[in-house]
Amino acid sequence: MAVAEAQLYAKVSNKHRSRSTSALLEPLLAKGFPAHIAQKALVATGQKTIEDAAKWLHSHCNDPSLDDPIPQEYALYLCPTGRLLSRLQDFWKESKRQCGKNRAHEVFPHVTLCDFFTCEDQKVELLYDILKRVGDSFSQSFPPSISLTLHASPSYLGFFIDDSQANVLKEFAVAFSSEASALADCHVKPSLKQFHLTLAHRFYPHHQKTLEQLAKCINPGEPCQWVAALYSRDMRFVHYQRLRALFQYKPQNIDELMINAGDLIYVDPTQQRDVSEGWVIGTSHRTGCRGFLPENYTEKAHEADTWVKHREYVFETALRSFTKTEKEPNVKLNGEAHNPSVPRSVTNVLSLQNAALRRGVLVMRHGERVDQVFGKSWLQQCLTADGKYYRADLNFPSSLLRRKDSMKQFECDPPLSCCGIFQSRLIGEALLDQEVTVSYVYSSPALRCVQTAQHVLQGLKLNQKVKIRLEPGLFEWTKWEASRAIPNFMTVAELAEASYDIDTSYRANFPLSSLVPLESYEDYVSRSSAVIKQIITACPSKGKGVILIVGHSSSLASLTRALTGLPSRDSGDFAQMVRKIPSLGMCFCEELKEDNKWQMVNPPVRTLTHGANAAFNWRNTLMED
Numbered sequence: 001m002a003v004a005e006a007q008l009y010a011k012v013s014n015k016h017r018s019r020s021t022s023a024l025l026e027p028l029l030a031k032g033f034p035a036h037i038a039q040k041a042l043v044a045t046g047q048k049t050i051e052d053a054a055k056w057l058h059s060h061c062n063d064p065s066l067d068d069p070i071p072q073e074y075a076l077y078l079c080p081t082g083r084l085l086s087r088l089q090d091f092w093k094e095s096k097r098q099c100g101k102n103r104a105h106e107v108f109p110h111v112t113l114c115d116f117f118t119c120e121d122q123k124v125e126l127l128y129d130i131l132k133r134v135g136d137s138f139s140q141s142f143p144p145s146i147s148l149t150l151h152a153s154p155s156y157l158g159f160f161i162d163d164s165q166a167n168v169l170k171e172f173a174v175a176f177s178s179e180a181s182a183l184a185d186c187h188v189k190p191s192l193k194q195f196h197l198t199l200a201h202r203f204y205p206h207h208q209k210t211l212e213q214l215a216k217c218i219n220p221g222e223p224c225q226w227v228a229a230l231y232s233r234d235m236r237f238v239h240y241q242r243l244r245a246l247f248q249y250k251p252q253n254i255d256e257l258m259i260n261a262g263d264l265i266y267v268d269p270t271q272q273r274d275v276s277e278g279w280v281i282g283t284s285h286r287t288g289c290r291g292f293l294p295e296n297y298t299e300k301a302h303e304a305d306t307w308v309k310h311r312e313y314v315f316e317t318a319l320r321s322f323t324k325t326e327k328e329p330n331v332k333l334n335g336e337a338h339n340p341s342v343p344r345s346v347t348n349v350l351s352l353q354n355a356a357l358r359r360g361v362l363v364m365r366h367g368e369r370v371d372q373v374f375g376k377s378w379l380q381q382c383l384t385a386d387g388k389y390y391r392a393d394l395n396f397p398s399s400l401l402r403r404k405d406s407m408k409q410f411e412c413d414p415p416l417s418c419c420g421i422f423q424s425r426l427i428g429e430a431l432l433d434q435e436v437t438v439s440y441v442y443s444s445p446a447l448r449c450v451q452t453a454q455h456v457l458q459g460l461k462l463n464q465k466v467k468i469r470l471e472p473g474l475f476e477w478t479k480w481e482a483s484r485a486i487p488n489f490m491t492v493a494e495l496a497e498a499s500y501d502i503d504t505s506y507r508a509n510f511p512l513s514s515l516v517p518l519e520s521y522e523d524y525v526s527r528s529s530a531v532i533k534q535i536i537t538a539c540p541s542k543g544k545g546v547i548l549i550v551g552h553s554s555s556l557a558s559l560t561r562a563l564t565g566l567p568s569r570d571s572g573d574f575a576q577m578v579r580k581i582p583s584l585g586m587c588f589c590e591e592l593k594e595d596n597k598w599q600m601v602n603p604p605v606r607t608l609t610h611g612a613n614a615a616f617n618w619r620n621t622l623m624e625d
Contacts, residue, residue, distance in 0.1 A: 039121040063288025072232040077110040084224035099207040106303035113173040117188045126184040135313030142315045148220035157200040166195040229312040237266040243298040257291030296582045360546040364586040366452040367420030412487040416451045424452045428459020430605040439545025444474040445489040453550040467503035473510030473531035476552035477524040509534040521571040528558035553581035
C-alpha cells in the first residue's frame with residue numbers, strides 16, 4: 001500500500017458510518033450488496049439511477065480497491081450555459097489548435113465557488129439538500145447578469161467578475177460551505193479570492209498575443225444562464241495523467257489491462273520509467289483494474305473527463321426574457337455553424353489566418369526497424385554457418401543491401417523490417433489520398449530513415465521525381481547510441497547504386513564528421529535547432545509544398561519545438577516523452593505568412609496503429625501435451 005493511500009485510510013477508518021435510507025440504496029441492498037459498496041457505487045455514478053450504480057458494480061467486480069473506505073473529493077463550480085458557453089467552447093477549441101494545450105483545457109469553463117473537499121459517501125445526499133436550500137435563499141439576490149472583464153498577463157488570460165456581483169457569489173459560497181461543514185461534517189473552504197473564469201493558464205508567453213485576439217472575439221454579454229454544479233473526483237488519482245482508449249485491447253498476458261474504446265485510464269508518470277517501450281501501466285476508470293496496455297491505443301484525455309457531475313442549481317436570471325423564438329438562426333460558414341449576430345468570431349479570425357498559411361513541415365519517425373522486433377542479435381539469427389544471409393522469418397528483409405564494409409555494420413545501422421516497409425508505403429499512399437504535395441525530402445543518414453523516406457515516396461508515386469537529401473544533422477541524440485560510437489552509415493554512392501532516389505548533389509549542413517559520440521543534451525538541442533532553420537532557409541517559400549523530414553522519435557520534439565519557438569524540454573521529460581512515439585509517428589507544422597512564424601496543427605493523415613504478432617511454432621504449440 002502506498003504511503004499516501006495509507007494516510008487516507010487513517011483519516012476515514014475511525015469515522016462512524018450511518019446507514020442511508022436513500023430510495024436508490026434500498027434496491028441495491030436487497031440485491032445483497034454490502035451497504036458501503038452500494039453507497040460507493042451510487043456516489044461514483046452521481047446518485048442518478050439504480051441501473052447506473054448496478055452497471056458500475058458489475059464493471060468493478062474485480063476492482064481490488066472496492067472495499068477501500070476512501071471518500072470522493074467534491075467541488076462547487078459556477079458554470080455558464082447557453083450562448084456564452086458555446087463561445088467559450090469555440091475559444092477552447094481554437095486556442096488549443098493554434099497554441100497547443102494549456103492548463104485551462106483540463107477543465108470546462110467555470111468559476112470556482114468552493115475548491116475540492118472530502119465527504120463521506122453516506123453524507124453526500126446532505127450536500128444535495130444544502131445546495132438546493134442555499135440556492136433557493138439566494139435566488140432573488142443572484143445578479144440578473146454577470147459582468148465579465150478580460151484580464152491578461154504573460155501566463156494567465158481570463159474574465160474577472162465585477163466586485164459587487166462577486167460579493168454575492170462569495171456570500172453564496174460561504175453559506176454553502178458553512179452548512180456543509182456543520183451538517184455533512186465536511187471541511188469546506190469557500191473561494192474568497194478574485195472571482196474569475198479562466199480562459200488560458202500556464203501558456204508560453206509568445207502565445208499571449210494570439211490568445212488575446214481569440215479572447216476578444218468572445219462577447220461576455222452573450223445570453224447566459226448560470227448554474228451552481230457539484231462535481232466529484234477520485235482523490236487517489238489527482239496527480240495522475242489521464243488517457244482515453246481509442247481501440248479495444250484484449251490482454252495477451254495476465255498482467256495486461258482489458259480496455260474498450262472510450263475507456264479512461266489513470267497513469268502515474270513516476271511508475272513508467274521501467275515499463276517496456278510503447279507500453280504504459282495504468283488503472284482503468286471503468287473497472288478499477290490495473291495493468292499494462294499499449295500506449296499507441298490511447299490519446300491524452302482531460303482531467304475533468306473522469307469527474308462525475310452530481311447535482312446543479314439553476315439560477316433563473318439571464319434567460320428569463322430570452323425565448324427560443326428570439327434566437328437567431330444559425331447559418332453555415334465554411335462548413336461550421338455561425339451566428340450572424342456576432343460580427344467578429346473565432347471562426348472569422350481563423351479563416352483569415354488559414355488564408356495566410358503557406359509552407360508545411362511534416363516530421364516523421366522511421367518505420368519498424370528489424371531489431372525492434374528480433375532484438376539486437378537479429379543478424380546472428382539469419383546468417384548461415386558460412387556467413388550468408390537468409391530470411392529466418394517473413395518479417396526479416398528479403399535481402400540486405402550491398403555495402404563495401406562488413407555486413408556486421410548493419411547491427412548498428414539496422415534496416416526496416418518487412419512490416420516497416422509496408423508501414424512506410426501505406427503512409428505514402430495515405431498522403432497521396434489526401435493530395436499532399438511533397439516538394440522536398442530530408443532524411444537522417446540512418447538506413448531505417450532512408451528506407452522509410454524511399455517507400456513513402458513510392459506510396460506518393462514520387463519516386464524518381466523527388467530526391468532524398470541525406471542530412472547527418474538529423475541523426476538522433478548520439479548519447480542514445482548503444483555502441484557509444486557513431487554508426488558507419490551507408491554512403492550516398494552505395495545507396496544510389498542500390499536504386500535509392502538520393503540527391504547526390506546535396507551538400508549537408510552537418511557533415512558526418514561533425515557528429516560527436518555521447519553529445520550533451522544541450523548540444524543535441526542546438527544541433528536540431530540549427531539544422532531545421534537551415535532546412536527551412538534552403539527550401540523556397542513560394543507555393544505551398546510540404547517539406548518531409550524523416551528522422552527519429554526525438555526529431556518530432558527537437559525539430560518542431562525549435563521551429564515553433566518553444567523552449568526545449570528538460571532532458572528527463574524529453575526522454576520520457578520520446579519513448580512514447582511509435583513507428584511512423586508524425587507531427588505537422590504550418591507557416592503563418594503574416595509574421596513568418598510556424599504553428600503545430602493536425603497531421604494530414606491519421607496515425608497507423610496495429611497490434612503485436614508473436615512468433616509461432618506449430619509443433620511446440622499444437623503437439624505439446
